[in-house]
Amino acid sequence: MDVYAKKYHGKDPKHLQGLRLEMIVDECHRSISAEQMSYIKTFFPHADWFGFTGTPIFDENKKDVKGQLPDTTEKQFGPVLSTYNIQDALRDGSVLDFQTDYQHPFDDVYLNDAVAQATGKSTHEIETWDPAKKEEELPSAYYDTNEHMDNVINYILNRCSQKLGFQRGTGRTFEAILTAGNISRAIAYYKRFKEILKKNLMR
Structure with a gap:
């Protein structure tokens, strides 16, 4: 609405207010805040909203928001209509297969x-x-222990070095993804990796 007003020299966009629109939002977990969405909804109260995301915000990693605004993707956009996960993509041949190495706690x-x-x-x-x-x-706490993180890191650095091609040097290794249960745990892994590599704690 602000852009409309600037473009048309302050002309009131009220004639648009009654339109029935379909709002399609990509990367909806981060591309529009709950506050922005609430503002738009007051102007387009009859609009339908559809959000697409590969990394929705859940209760365990919910956003900091003002007042009673929604703090998860589902609260902001409503119940999930459809899901398509990595298993679906692998089955359909939409992505290349990969090898999964899982470390039990x-x-x-x-x-x-x-x-x-x-x-x-x-x-x-x-x-x-x-x-x-x-x-x-x-409980997720079992995966947060230093002992478990060190076991995972040891597996990557020592038992997977040949598999990932560490001996080839920087820029010549295979790609790999370390998945964790939430952002804080991923950050903890990052810090622990740096500490271990700096001090050469694992051989």
Whole structure:
């Protein structure tokens, strides 16, 4: 509305207010704030909003907002209409396949005990569960320990050095992605990597 007013020398854009519009927002987790969206909605109260994002904001990494404004992507745009994740893309052949190396927070022999402690169930009952289900029951704090992060970093630097081509030198290695559960954990990994590489703590 401000741009319209400037372009047409202060002309009142009220004649646009009743329009039924479809608002399509790409990268909606960051391209429009809840405050900006609220402002636009007051002028186009009949508009439908559709947001597209590959990295939605959830409760665990919600934004800092003013007052009662929505602080997650779903609160801002409404319930999810459709999802298309990396598994879908791999199945459809839309992206190249890749190898996944997953580091468990425990050796298998300790996993049942940890899940039993977290859930209050018996280890006998848990033994029949799928490993993925077991780890879903673990509190995220298990993945935040320095011991687990060091195990992951050690695996990358020492056990994957040949696989990733570290011996070829800077700019000649293979690409890899380290995924973490949230932004704060990713930052913690970054800082720990720098500390370890600077002090040569792992060999």
